[in-house]
Each structure stands twice: as structure tokens, then as C-alpha cells.
Amino acid sequence: MAKPRPLSPHLQVYRPQLTSVMSIMHRASGAVLATGSLLVALWLVALAAGAAVFDPVASAMQHPFGQFVVFGYSLALVYHGLNGIRHLMWDLRIGLEIKQVYQSGYLVLGLTFLVTAALWLAV
Amino acid sequence: MTQISPKHPREPGFGHWRWQRISAVATLGLMLYFTYLVAAIGPLDYSAAIAFVAAPQHAAALAILVIAGLFHAALGVQMIIEDYIPLASGRLALVAIARGVFAIAAMASLVSVGMIAGLI
Numbered sequence: 398m399a400k401p402r403p404l405s406p407h408l409q410v411y412r413p414q415l416t417s418v419m420s421i422m423h424r425a426s427g428a429v430l431a432t433g434s435l436l437v438a439l440w441l442v443a444l445a446a447g448a449a450v451f452d453p454v455a456s457a458m459q460h461p462f463g464q465f466v467v468f469g470y471s472l473a474l475v476y477h478g479l480n481g482i483r484h485l486m487w488d489l490r491i492g493l494e495i496k497q498v499y500q501s502g503y504l505v506l507g508l509t510f511l512v513t514a515a516l517w518l519a520v
Numbered sequence: 521m522t523q524i525s526p527k528h529p530r531e532p533g534f535g536h537w538r539w540q541r542i543s544a545v546a547t548l549g550l551m552l553y554f555t556y557l558v559a560a561i562g563p564l565d566y567s568a569a570i571a572f573v574a575a576p577q578h579a580a581a582l583a584i585l586v587i588a589g590l591f592h593a594a595l596g597v598q599m600i601i602e603d604y605i606p607l608a609s610g611r612l613a614l615v616a617i618a619r620g621v622f623a624i625a626a627m628a629s630l631v632s633v634g635m636i637a638g639l640i
Contacts, residue, residue, distance in 0.1 A: 431593035438625040445632035448566040
């Protein structure tokens with residue numbers, strides 16, 4: 398076996414920056430959503446299975462831990478959705494200057510907080 | 521290593537990249553639609569949830585969301601696995617397992633929506 402190849406970037410020596418932190422947050426929120434989407438699938442299956450199966454699921458979602466999970470899912474969804482728009486804009490070659498990347502980054506973070514708060518205040 | 525060749529403008533990986541973006545746009549639009557609807561209604565009890573999903577426009581949109589969203593999830597998880605799991609550590613098997621999990625979840629969701637909508 399060849400000598401293990403060095404990993405890049407060297408996370409130990411890299412100072413976290415808005416760009417890198419938001420990038421890994423996009424991946425982390427995507428992983429949360431991928432896992433959460435399986436729970437949404439379970440919710441649909443429980444609903445199709447009837448009230449006897451669905452009611453315990455609905456009350457589990459009202460439990461503080463259930464609410465924590467739903468809140469985490471909503472936060473990940475809002476961030477991943479907003480930052481996803483940012484990524485799609487980059488694909489269209491919009492906002493690629495470093496200054497614009499930082500501006501859109503702070504905008505996404507601010508909107509994530511506001512939209513998630515608005516959602517939970519509205520429900 | 522795959523050589524970038526003018527004869528093959530669509531190198532392996534382009535399909536993944538393109539479908540990731542197509543499924544992203546579809547998921548984004550439908551998620552906006554359902555987040556708006558659910559935020560307006562609030563928590564659903566059994567009969568309210570059945571009535572919500574059974575509405576034809578909701579059932580149809582939900583079916584597309586399930587396909588686009590879980591497809592997007594499968595592509596994203598594949599990317600994470602490929603970045604961190606070496607080939608020698610079972611990368612291909614893990615990707616296959618992830619695809620299977622999301623395919624089963626999509627099928628189960630579609631059958632459930634179909635049953636609730638009275639189509640199955």
C-alpha cells in the first residue's frame with residue numbers, strides 16, 4: 398500500500414473563514430435534511446397506515462425532543478434552501494467576486510435566522 | 521484519471537452535477553409551496569392531515585417533491601461518501617446502500633400518498 402496521500406486543505410492550519418464555514422454548513426445541513434427526509438417518509442407511511450399508527454407519531458412530534466427535531470429540520474431546510482439559491486447563482490456566474498460572496502453569505506445567514514423565526518412564530 | 525477530451529464534452533460526473541441542480545430547483549420550488557401551506561395551517565391532527573394530503577393538487581405536488589427531494593438527497597449523500605470514503609473502504613457499496621435506502625423511502629412515500637389520495 399502506498400504512503401497515505403496528504404489531505405487538502407489542512408484543516409488544522411486553516412483559519413476558519415465565512416466562505417469555508419458556510420460551505421461545510423451547506424453539506425452538514427444537507428446531511429440533516431437527507432436524514433430528516435426519511436422521517437418525513439415515515440410520517441407519510443404512518444398517515445397512510447391509519448390513526449392508530451399516526452396519532453403516536455403526531456404526539457411524538459409535540460414532545461419537546463420531537464419539537465427539537467422539527468426545529469432542527471426547519472433550520473437546516475431554510476439554510477440549505479437559501480444557500481442553495483446562492484450556489485445556483487454562482488452556477489449562473491452571478492456574484493462570484495469575493496466581496497459579493499461575503500455579502501451574499503451574510504445575507505443568507507441573516508435571512509436564515511429571520512425566516513426560521515418567522516416560520517415558528519407563524520405556526 | 522479521466523482525460524478532458526473535446527470528443528467527450530460530457531465526462532463522467534456531468535450527469536450527477538446536472539441532475540443535482542435540476543432536482544435542487546424542483547425541490548426548492550415545491551418546498552416553498554409546502555412550507556407556505558403548512559405554516560399557514562399549523563400542526564395537523566389525523567383527519568386534517570388526511571384531508572390535506574388527499575387534496576389532488578397537494579397529492580400531486582407531494583409525489584413530485586418526494587421524487588425530486590429524495591433523488592437530490594441520494595445525489596448529495598453520494599457526494600459526501602465519495603469525498604470521505606476511499607474506494608478500498610467500500611465506497612461503491614456505501615453509495616449503492618444509500619441509493620437503495622432513498623429509493624425505498626421514495627417508493628414507500630409514493631404508495632402512501634397514493635393510498636391517502638384514494639388512487640391505490
